[in-house]
Amino acid sequence: MQQHPWEYLSIRILIGWLFVCLLPAVILFWEYILTDNILLTQINSIIASSVALILSLIGLDRLTQFPGQKSMITVLPTLLASGLIVGLVLLVFRVPYSVYYLSLSAVIGLTFCFLSQVFLRSVTQVTIGYVPIGRYQTLLSIKDVRWVKLTKCFQPDSHKRLPFHAVVADFADECLSGEWEQLLAETALQGTPVYNILQVSESLTGRLPIKHLYENNLGSLLPSQSYLLIKRMVDTVVIMMSMPIVMPIALLVVLTIKWEGRHSNSAVLFKQRRIGQGGKLFTMYKFRSMIPSAEDKGAQMAIDADMRVTKFGGFIRKTRLDELPQFINVLKGDMSLIGPRPEQLDFVEQFNDTIPFYRYRHIVKPGISGWAQVMHGYASNEDETKVKLEHDFFYIKNFSLTLDLLIVIKTIQTMMTGFGAR
Incomplete structure (x- = not known):
């Protein structure tokens, strides 16, 4: 299928430069340009x-490659990050610049990037042809994709350009006959990519199915050791820099919890043993959001409209402010800012026996927020836990700075909307 010109990053950069960089220069520096007296x-x-524009457009292009996220929410954070990087360089090296030009360019740049993403979404609806054999039914429930059923009468060699972005088939199904295989081979020769059903399902849902984790998949789930070290340093720096903002908020939360529980004499902090990297136990801290007797009958999963949650507890759970004390866990090295959520020992022992490969989620440090949290929210039963685990495996397989940045952006959105809170 022929791509729309706007899908090419180089086109967006060129058009963006004309509007965001050249246009403000013509407006503000026209007299200098005419007299050939442009200043440094x-x-x-x-x-x-x-x-800043190139960094922003490249960042947006990378972030929107991940499934299950609305590209519009990434625009402002990406532009702010790019502007911050360029601004720091200008300040550190004391480079002279025009405040009026950069201000006008920033306004036009923000407008351009928003409109660019809106238009890009309108012209990039994915069309995928599928072979109606095997487990194809699981794909048809995936939204934002136009699915086209293939028949054996379809002849790829009769089309100059195939009307699909890709073709998908269940290669593991025994019913995939020689006739279908010839059709798929001809499709690939015509330049249209042919994928296995598992690859497409993973890329569109952001989940790596547990029951299809073969040995080659497990090999690809090894996280980068170098990025693990970088991630540890970044976690520490981010927490130390955010302390002036976090500490006053934490103090307000502490005072409110103390006032709400003034008759019960309950503790402000909730401590619980959780499973960390490598299956090691550690003590995780949270602000108390439930009544003191919440777990008198043992560990229980949170459910919708949980009666154990206090009034203020419901607010801090929805905004994720109850997780702030886990900054201590991050500084101690028990956790990271981003990663699979740490689970209770009782549940881990249960899931190890009932969910295949559950232990593998402990290959990286648990996080305060993670891909499963921003994509799914809390899990209240074993079936939902399996779905979250598939999100965790996707995170481990795609372990990278880009995905972590996307999770940070979606975490802020989650805090503002209360998505998945219980």
Whole structure:
């Protein structure tokens, strides 16, 4: 299938540069351009704006490759991050620049990126042809994709350009006959990619199915050791820099919990043994959001409208403020800012016996927020836990800075909307 020109990153960068970088220069520096007397300050400003735009568009392109996320929420954080990087360079090296130009360029850039993402979403609906054999029914429930059923009468060699972005088939099914295999081979020769059903399902849902984890999949789930070290350093730096903001908020939460529980004399902090990286036990901290007797009958999963949750507890659970004390766990090295959520010992022992490969989620440090949390929310039973585990495996397989940044953005959205809170 022929791509729309706007799907090419180079086209978006070129058009963006004309509007975001060149247009403000023409508006503000026209007299200098006519007299061929452009100042160094103006040149520096145009270069800074160009670098920020390129970083923003590349960042947006990378972030929108991940499934199950609305690209619009990534625009503002991506632009702010790019602007911050360029701004720090200008300040550190004391490079002269034009405030008026960069301000106008930033406004136009924000508008351009929003409109670009809106238009990009409108022209990039994915069309996938599928072979109606095997487990294809599981694909048809995936939204935002136009599914086209193939027949043996379809002849790829009769089309100059196939009307699909890709073709998918269940290669493991014995009913995939030689006739179908020839059709798929011809499709690939025509330049249209042919994928296994498992690859497509993973890329569109952000989940790695547990029951299809073969040995080659497990080999690909080994996280980058170098990024693990970088991640540890970044976690520490981010927490230390955020302390001036976090501490006053935490103090307000502490005072409110104390006032709400003034008659019960309950503790502000909730401590619980959780399973960390490598299956090691550690003590996790949270602000108390439930009544003191919440777990007198043993560990229980949170459910919708849980009667154990206090009034203020419901608020801090919805906004995720109850997780703030886990910054201590991150500084101690028990947790990371981003990763699979740590589970209780009782549940881990249960899931190890009933859910295949459950132990594998402990190959990385647990996190305060994670891919499963922003995509699914809390799990209240074993079936939902299996779905969350598939999200965890997807995170481990795609373990990277880009995915972590996307989770940070979606975590902020989750805090604002209360998605998945119980």
